[in-house]
Amino acid sequence: xxxxxxxxxxxxxxxxxxxxxxxxxxxxxxxxxxxxxxxxxxxxxxxxxxxxxxxxxxxxxxxxxxxxxxxxxxxxxxxxxxxxxxxxxxxxxxxxxxxxxxxxxxxxxxxxxxxxxxxxxxxxxxxxxxxxxxxxxxxxxxxxxx
Amino acid sequence: xxxxxxxxxxxxxxxxxxxxxxxxxxxxxxxxxxxxxxxxxxxxxxxxxxxxxxxxxxxxxxxxxxxxxxxxxxxxxxxxxxxxxxxxxxxxxxxxxxxxxxxxxxxxxxxxxxxxxxxxxxxxxxxxxxxxxxxxxxxxxxxxxx
Amino acid sequence: xxxxxxxxxxxxxxxxxxxxxxxxxxxxxxxxxxxxxxxxxxxxxxxxxxxxxxxxxxxxxxxxxxxxxxxxxxxxx
Amino acid sequence: xxxxxxxxxxxxxxxxxxxxxxxxxxxxxxxxxxxxxxxxxxxxxxxxxxxxxxxxxxxxxxxxxxxxxxxxxxxxx
Numbered sequence: 001x002x003x004x005x006x007x008x009x010x011x012x013x014x015x016x017x018x019x020x021x022x023x024x025x026x027x028x029x030x031x032x033x034x035x036x037x038x039x040x041x042x043x044x045x046x047x048x049x050x051x052x053x054x055x056x057x058x059x060x061x062x063x064x065x066x067x068x069x070x071x072x073x074x075x076x077x078x079x080x081x082x083x084x085x086x087x088x089x090x091x092x093x094x095x096x097x098x099x100x101x102x103x104x105x106x107x108x109x110x111x112x113x114x115x116x117x118x119x120x121x122x123x124x125x126x127x128x129x130x131x132x133x134x135x136x137x138x139x140x141x142x143x144x145x146x
Numbered sequence: 147x148x149x150x151x152x153x154x155x156x157x158x159x160x161x162x163x164x165x166x167x168x169x170x171x172x173x174x175x176x177x178x179x180x181x182x183x184x185x186x187x188x189x190x191x192x193x194x195x196x197x198x199x200x201x202x203x204x205x206x207x208x209x210x211x212x213x214x215x216x217x218x219x220x221x222x223x224x225x226x227x228x229x230x231x232x233x234x235x236x237x238x239x240x241x242x243x244x245x246x247x248x249x250x251x252x253x254x255x256x257x258x259x260x261x262x263x264x265x266x267x268x269x270x271x272x273x274x275x276x277x278x279x280x281x282x283x284x285x286x287x288x289x290x291x292x
Numbered sequence: 293x294x295x296x297x298x299x300x301x302x303x304x305x306x307x308x309x310x311x312x313x314x315x316x317x318x319x320x321x322x323x324x325x326x327x328x329x330x331x332x333x334x335x336x337x338x339x340x341x342x343x344x345x346x347x348x349x350x351x352x353x354x355x356x357x358x359x360x361x362x363x364x365x366x367x368x369x
Numbered sequence: 370x371x372x373x374x375x376x377x378x379x380x381x382x383x384x385x386x387x388x389x390x391x392x393x394x395x396x397x398x399x400x401x402x403x404x405x406x407x408x409x410x411x412x413x414x415x416x417x418x419x420x421x422x423x424x425x426x427x428x429x430x431x432x433x434x435x436x437x438x439x440x441x442x443x444x445x446x
Contacts (some may be wrong), residue, residue, distance in 0.1 A: 013170070017163040023182065024159070027240040030186035033179075036169065037253065037446060040176035056445070057377055057438055060422040086445060094173040098446055107183065107369075111261045118253060118446060126419070126438075127445025128378030140379040142442040183369060202368070203300055203361055206345040232368060244369055253446075264369060272342070272361075273368025274301030286302040288365040 005065045005125075006056055006088050010095035019083065019101060029080050031107035033114035037098030039091050047133040051092045057126035061086070068120045072102075075116075078109040082117060086127060151211045151271075152202055152234050156241035165229065165247060175226050177253035179260035183244030185237050193279040197238045203272035207232070214266045218248075221262075224255040228263060232273060293317045293356040297327055301364040303339060307331045320351045323360065339364050370394045370433040374404055378441040380416060384408045397428045400437065416441050 007015065016036070023032050042049045069082045080103045087097040100117050104110035122143050132138045153161065162182070169178050188195045215228045226249045233243040246263050250256035268289050278284045295317045299307045312330065317323045320343075328335065342361040343352050354360070372394045376384045389407065394400045397420075405412065419438040420429050431437070 013163070013167050016166055017159070020162055020166070020182070021159050023184065024240045024242075026184075027187040029184055031184065032182040034182065035253070035257065036166070036178040036180065038169065038172075038175055038177065040251065041173040054445070055378060055381070057375070057419075057422075057440065059436075060419060060438070063422045094170045096170075105186065107181070107264060111181065111264065115257045115261065118257065122446035123443070125443060125445040126377065126440055127443055128441060129444040130378075140382075140441070141444050143444050143446065200368070201301060201304070203298070203342075203345075203363065205359075206342060206361070209345045268369035269366070271366060271368040272300065272363055273366055274364060275367040276301075286305075286364070287367050289367050289369065 005061050005084050005086050006058060007085050009087060009089050010091045011085050011087055011097065011099050015085070016096065016099060019099070023101075023103065026080055026103050028105060029103040029110075030105050031110040032101060032103045033107075033110040035098070035100040035114055035118050036096055038096050039093050041093035042131075044133075047135065047137065047139075049093055049131050050134050051090050051132045052097065053090050053130045053132060053138075054086070054088045054097065055128050055130075056086070056088045060126045064124050064126065065121075068117060068124065071120075072113045072117055076104065076109040076113040078105040079113050080104055082113065084117065084121065086121070086125065088127075151207050151230050151232050152204060153231050155233060155235050156237045157231050157233055157243065157245050161231070162242065162245060165245070169247075169249065172226055172249050174251060175249040175256075176251050177256040178247060178249045179253075179256040181244070181246040181260055181264050182242055183264075184242050185239045187239035188277075190279075193281065193283065195239055195277050196280050197236050197278045198243065199236050199276045199278060199284075200232075200234045200243065201274050201276075202232070202234045206272045210270050210272065211267075214263060214270065217266075218259045218263055222250065222255040222259040224251040225259050226250060228259065230263065230267065232267070232271065234273075293354055293358070295323055295354060295357075296359045297323070298359060298361040299331075299334075300361065301367070303334055303337060303362050303364055306333045306337070317354065320354050320360075323354065327362070334362065337364060370431055370435070372400055372431060372434075373436045374400070375436060375438040377438065378444070379414060380411055380439050380441055383410045383414070394431065397431050397437075400431065404439070411439065414441060
């Protein structure tokens with residue numbers, strides 16, 4: 001279950017387009033569920049988010065992503081493929097930092113597995129983020145796991 | 147709530163890429179949930195699906211899609227936009243026939259609204275499909291609403 | 293009243309037409325009987341009826357120029 | 370034992386380093402004390418520890434060459 005997760009900088013339109021172009025090769029898939037996570041220009045007064053600087057524990061992230069993919073492939077046996085890309089380094093507001101694509105024979109499996117993958121990514125991938133504000137101050141953020 | 151839903155023939159990679167390219171303009175969005183429905187090469191022995199011919203009630207489909215978008219925008223108030231594209235005419239196996247993109251401030255709203263939109267589309271859009279098999283026979287299909 | 297009747301999906305195939313214009317229609321009930329007489333084969337299929345893009349239950353009041361659609365179960369998405 | 374200790378996120382910022390090499394480590398418990406003495410500021414932060422990419426609870430047995438990571442709460446996705 002070797003799987004390259006980390007992308008240096010934003011996940012560009014070119015990366016997204018090239019992955020979507022490959023979906024047509026999966027003729028046994030009936031649905032693809034895609035989640036695109038984008039850096040939101042959260043506005044805290046003067047502290048408007050300009051960018052996020054992501055850092056990751058590279059060895060562990062590949063191992064943990066492999067576990068997520070294995071676990072979901074076992075739970076949803078109609079799933080044909082799961083791809084996860086996550087940025088490291090600087091990603092500007094409006095740019096993409098996460099891409100999850102799940103292909104399945106039937107739509108229901110694609111949608112459920114993708115939704116679950118997003119939650120598992122948030123909970124278990126060793127990634128940290130520092131928000132950089134318009135005034136060039138910065139702050140570390142944690143996921144709140146509701 | 148004017149919204150052009152129908153695409154003549156497959157939803158091409160160019161259409162998908164151009165829509166995804168526009169997501170970056172939504173700087174207040176934190177997540178986009180995308181569903182891509184593809185014609186699956188279902189294999190019933192000799193009757194392997196080669197293509198689907200979709201037909202639609204054009205006036206009504208635009209009205210019903212408008213209702214879906216309005217209803218979900220009210221239910222998920224963090225949703226920024228909902229786009230729905232559906233093919234009419236011939237779509238070959240492996241080609242895309244449905245595209246749903248929901249953008250929201252927070253990922254949870256994007257994922258839930260997109261998943262619900264797919265179910266509502268299946269239940270209420272006046273679209274019909276005729277499967278065309280490799281041996282050139284054909285059969286009408288209905289959605290089973292589980 | 294003049295009413296435009298539309299057929300979709302397998303119904304367009306079995307009636308061999310996508311639409312038919314009816315003149316002198318007096319009620320929804322009477323229209324359904326005339327359509328049933330013209331296209332008896334549709335009795336073998338499940339369908340729902342929409343008037344001017346809205347699904348109807350029971351017998352709606354029609355008005356001149358209305359569009360009445362015969363629709364098999366949906367198969368979109 | 371020789372152990373490589375890694376710091377991530379805000380911990381790399383407050384310790385002003387991403388890693389530190391420890392020699393002559395006798396146990397996990399002793400390693401944690403040495404790290405705490407070298408970087409007392411980390412006591413103000415929440416963190417979890419992984420050994421060789423696996424989160425640990427309690428006091429695992431270390432072996433020569435292990436990688437011990439100090440990780441603040443995750444913020445990916």
